[in-house]
Amino acid sequence: MRPYYEMYSQEEIEMIYDAALEILADVGLEMTHPRALEMLEGAGARVDRKSNRVYFPTELTEKCLAMAPEEFTCSGRTEEFDYTAGMYADARIRTASGAIDRFDLYRNTTARLTCADIAEQALVADALPNVGCVGSLTPSDSPRQTYDIYSLRSLLENTRKNIWVLTSSSKNLFYQLKMLEAVCGSKETMRLGRNQGAGIFCVISPLTITDDEIERAMLYADYGLPVKVPITTLMGGNAPYTMAGILAQATAEFMGCTVILQTIKPGIPVWYYGLFQSLDMATGGVQYTSAELQATFAAVAQLARRCKIPPTTTCTTSSGCEAQQTIFNLAQGTMFNTLLGVAEQGGSGLDGNNAYSPHALILQDEIMSYTKRILRSCEISPETLAVNAIAEVATGKKEYVSAPHTLKHLRSEERLRSKVFSYVSAQRWFENPTTLMQKTDDYLTQIKSGHEVPPLDDHVLKEIDDIVKAADKELT
Incomplete structure (x- = not known):
């Protein structure tokens, strides 16, 4: 389980939480459904039928x-x-x-x-x-x-x-x-x-x-x-x-x-x-x-x-x-x-x-x-840190394209490939200036013409x- 970004302190969250409980207990909800009122009253809520309000004790809410x-x-x-x-x-x-x-x-x-x-x-x-x-x-x-x-x-x-x-x-x-x-x-x-x-x-x-x-x-x-x-x-x-x-x-x-x-x-x-x-x-x-x-x-x-x-x-x-x-x-x-x-x-x-x-x-x-x-970040291990590969390349061919370490990890280390975003050079783009929305529309057409959902059985239809x-x- 990775940690998530939290903007508010625990004390601030507790203040909001407690305020919400106070509102439910002291202000309550406006309700008129007879069966629901009976059920809530039986569960421990306080029902005021004259004002059509239901008040929720904190114990009931947290339960x-x-x-x-x-x-x-x-x-x-x-x-x-x-x-x-x-x-x-x-x-x-x-x-x-x-x-x-x-x-x-x-x-x-x-x-x-x-x-x-x-x-x-x-x-x-x-x-x-x-x-x-x-x-x-x-x-x-x-x-x-x-x-x-x-x-x-x-x-x-x-x-x-x-x-x-x-x-x-x-x-x-x-x-x-x-x-x-x-x-x-x-x-x-x-x-x-x-x-x-x-x-x-x-x-x-x-x-x-x-x-x-x-x-x-x-x-x-x-x-x-x-x-x-x-x-x-x-x-x-x-x-x-x-x-x-x-x-x-x-x-x-x-x-x-x-x-x-x-x-x-x-x-x-x-x-x-x-x-x-x-x-x-x-x-x-x-x-x-x-x-x-x-x-x-x-x-x-x-x-x-x-x-x-x-x-x-x-x-x-x-x-x-x-x-x-x-x-x-x-x-x-x-x-x-x-x-x-x-x-x-x-x-x-x-x-x-x-x-x-x-x-x-x-x-x-x-x-x-x-x-x-x-x-998903990346794997950090002695193998992926590549200390030996760095030493070999730095004192040898000075390039990693053909290095054994590159060939070993070429397919195992993930590289995201987008279906619509492009990372070509400006010169190549000007040769074929296709916009993002055009590529998105092309992909939409591809889905509509090529993707199939198995039909429901005839008796279900x-x-x-x-x-x-x-x-x-x-x-x-």
Whole structure:
């Protein structure tokens, strides 16, 4: 286990942690779901039904945090696409989630997403080695009431990677879980961890849980899906303007959500997902990435480790059209979050995650490969230190190209080879001035024409189609 970069002292992390516990105990969460109130009251929470608030004693909160596993498996369609979620797991990309547009960084064009675009995202994600999880997008060519069901169908048919199943309601989620069940074989198989999916449990900042969110949580618990808890809060809007303040409120919200989830199903896996934004008081606009937000994500990583729960964040960009800024944000965010020890990192989103870009996804995959190679460092041993080889060359031929030591290690010592970044001389580049985005687009074309995902069995496809038709009949 390698050490990770930690910006904050243990004392500072404890101050945030204690403030979050104080908020939960003294301010609590606003909730009205009758069954959840009964369950929480039975677990030791104080429920005030007149004010619709639930107060969480510190003992209960810490007991429930301890129930959540430190590490768990996120399953793909088959085991080769499984990956580990944990505080010290290998870094992975989660593709953009919830976006409504497809942005082409090479041609500088944008259009509303379609089911075909979602299938493209699934295929590209299937091909890229650093992508662990594929997020649901929002198609424009499906019924409005069941768009999330159509999105999941496109993903299930075109990727073997784990899927973050975004949903619009518990009624829709019922059908989405049936689709996963069709692919996985049975509900029992899903409960045992072979489910190809992850759920989502949201709080409305500040400190409010809706009834339908509870209904979704109960469905996730029934099927055994791990659950991401995104704290999507706006610094200066629905959270304090100070960075420490947003961390206190967000951590309290995460802790409260974890208590609810563990009360519904003890041991259900969760992530602390820092998805903060910042209100620009000078313009009224929203910043989706900034130096200040990255500093708060550094604290989220440490707070998650304090809670012994995996962290996740998102590398996105406020820019919807500038390739240069997109590359900067992706590189900075990916490298920084990997150094922080954030194992699952959202990506490929532009314009505050309103747009998905296949080019951004390919570039982030390359950046993550580069970052991981740096962190693998090198072997230090008497053989690799090459003292004898240095003596031989320094007193002999004066070159290492043909030296026995070079030939011995030529294939054994790793050298990263990028699929899109080039290191040719300026003179050679001017002879064939191909841009980075052009090479990325060429690689995208190569994936789309050459990568294949084994199709689902015919009876599974038919069952999925029947579920979609039933959902359309019931919900539209």
